[in-house]
Amino acid sequence: MPESPEEHHESEQPLDEYELRLGAALRLAGDAYDADRHALVTGGTTRGRRMRMRRRAAVVAGAAGVALAGVSGALLVPWHGGSGPASAAASVGAAPRTAHATASPAPVTGAAMVRTLEKLLPKGTFAHVGSRGSDEEPTGFPYATVVYDDGKGAAGISVSLNRVVPGGTDARQAVTCPDKVAIPYDACTSRRLADGSVVMVFQGYEYPDRRVDTKRWTADLVTPTGQHVSVSEWNAAQEKDSPVTRSQPPLSAAQLTDFVAARAWRPLADAVPEDPHQAAEPAPESGGAPIVGTLAALLPKGVHVVTRSRKSEDDAGSYAYVVVDDGKGRSLVQINVQPDMSDVAGDLFGSGDETLADGTRVAQHQGPGDKGVAGVVMWTVDTLRTDGRRVVVSAFNSGTQHDAATRAAPALTMQQLRAIALSPQWLSAG
Amino acid sequence: MRQEHADEYAEFASARAGHLYRSACLLAAGDTHLAEDLVQETLGRLYVRWARVSRVGNPAGYAQTVLTRTFLAHQRRRSSTERATDVFPDLPAADGSDGGDSALLRLTLLDALGRLPPKDRAVVVLRYWEDRSIAQTADVLDASSAAVRTRCVRALARLRELLGEELGAYARP
Structure with missing residues (x-):
């Protein structure tokens, strides 16, 4: 790569006139494109679901016979054993596009x-x-x-x-x-x-x-x-x-x-x-006791559980919440128990965060709720075990994340949240 | 995905899809099919990682980074990095206020973008469309600031060469 005199300027330079004109030109060109947002979001969500399923299916079934190519994944293999051979083809974003359908009904326009x-x-x-x-x-x-x-x-x-x-x-x-x-x-x-x-x-x-x-x-x-x-x-x-x-x-x-x-x-x-x-979707992964039961059992004495998450919210056994009341107002307490999170340790924990003797990392946050509701605070203890299992517990001073605060502080102290997150009970969960 | 995250994701995706699509159209130099594909792939990746993305802050910036990297990964998979000469950008339909001159200028700009190497094009889009600093652009591309500066200078020189003085017409009030 050729050396350029610009290399030696370390600080940001203000844009010159040509750069400003280029910016205006790009805006003119870019703003003229009108997205079909519904189609983009629907398509994106579908891909996301497939990526997740692919990942889960891979974990459960190993290499399961259906080879995948490309990203669009317009795979046309009948679920119930259609007449065609069990061939799979995928359309890829790049030209040339190829999609070979096996036994598929007439398309709808x-x-x-x-x-x-x-x-x-x-x-x-x-x-x-x-x-x-x-x-x-x-x-x-x-x-x-x-x-x-x-x-x-x-x-x-x-x-x-x-x-x-x-x-x-x-x-x-x-x-x-x-x-x-x-x-x-x-x-x-x-x-x-x-x-x-x-x-x-x-x-x-x-x-x-x-x-x-x-x-x-x-x-x-x-x-x-x-x-x-x-x-x-x-x-x-x-x-x-x-x-x-x-x-x-x-x-x-x-x-x-x-x-x-x-x-x-x-x-x-x-x-x-x-x-x-x-x-290829496997059976739900939550084979063990539902997380919500473990969470409720770990709550300190004196707090009363008003409501708890239903099983359908228990996303693959990884999330649960309870709404508690200690007599001073409702407080939402939620938990995520997630395996294999070591790859995002850098996003979750900073150099100032604590590492316990057994290698478990602990971060504590006290800040505003993440829904932007004025007055709502969110206290969080985030933990990552050495096996990659993340347990993160948050408590709010409101019964939901989107309603006004019902009390000054959450019903659980940081110390109590920490005790829940670090409980050995989670080692066998999920 | 749990319902709360699904709703957050849906709201975010719906709010950002338009901007991501416009960025993608520039990255793809007017290839709207590729742009749609890139945006859907980007949203798909965000969907999978939403619980984490929403926690680490600035999901919009993160989405832009994913889009740029998705574009570059896509370009690496292609054998050719230059637009085939017989392929023209898909121009948005002209409305009543949109004179032919303006459409022609857009076409020329998109064609010029298409002649830049993908990484240079990404630098141009990040720097002058996204208004990212050199350092931020370097982060997105996982490159050094010096390398980004070099690409920037080279891309600007190439655009001047391709567009000549035509660019001036864009800046008219």
Whole structure:
């Protein structure tokens, strides 16, 4: 690499005029690109799930026969032994794109998604926002987004289709109401329909902290064969950065249920390529006692457990919480027990943090809560054993992370949090 | 992923996807398919590591770093580092206010970016689009500040050569 006179300037130089013009030019060029955020987020989340599954599947099953290539992972291997040979092909982001399908139903087009969406909505006007078919690059779920107006104000409505393994984690999570400790909402119901499908209707907010009062109502339906239909509607023309146009989104809870339960979605959902990584999903890893039980047992005397996390929140046996009350107000105490975290030790522990005689690293933090709620504090003791097992316990001076403080300090002292995090009980957990 | 993290991640991804996509379009020199792919891969990696990412602070900066590194890893896998001459950048659809001159200038700029080696392009995007300092750019690229300066000087010289005085038109008020 050629030496340059610039090499010898150690401090930052102000930008010269050409550099400033280049910055302006890049902004002009860059700002002109408009993202289809829904597709990007959906696609990103899908990849993330697959990466996780791949990792877990690798741990449990070892090299399990299906070779993976590339990052998009449009793998088209039937779950239930289709007619084609058990070959797998992946589409890779780089050109040339190749995707060889084995026994796959006819793809669904973005236009078909929009048509079906519009047909199932009550009379009104529609503006097309975006859509994607099942066979379009980059690989993603088919979806359609429209701005719908029933005469009472424009509202964004978005529907997407997926297939999940019946009875699997994704199927379960899609129709399980979130815990109110984690996210505030007005209503959520989950129930089984006559045909065995399970539908969850969620009525909450676009921004969990409600800095803007955009309502987000969703319905998710999973059929016994794993077709997953998801619809979201807002009381604004777009999900984000768009003014509220009406007091409520257009479809009621009952209408949302009818919408996702419509038979018209089923054949379209069948066009979504099956994902063998989901099929390779191992049984939940939490073989031992649920973490929440251990956490509750380790609490000091005198604090009363008001609520505790349900098993569904117990992400692979790694997370749990209790809300306690010592008579002075509610206090959320949460814990993560995570194996194989040595790789991020540098992110978690600094040179000033403590190392115990057995090599366990300990960091203690007392600061504001991580949701930005004024007055809420979060006290944390973070520990990392030499085998890579991380146990991090946090306590708040509020019963949730998003509500106002209920007391001056959390119900547990730093010393008590430390005792919980360092308990030998965790050595056998998870 | 537990629900609370899933919601945080979803909110973050939705809020940042637009900016990441625009950065990716510049890194990809106008190849919007590649840009979408890079953003989805970036969001996927964030999803997997969200519990950690959200704890170590500045997830937006972290996302930009992941995007840049994903782009460079992708480029390393490709045999050629220069855009094939018959491939043109995908330009965003022109709206009414967007005269043909402006579109042509964007095309020229994207084409010039496409002629820079990937690492030089990453330096240009980080320095002049992301407004990162030399030191911050060096961190993202896992390079020394001196190496970043060298790339910067070289990239600017190449852009001057390719764009000539046309760049001046961008700075018009």
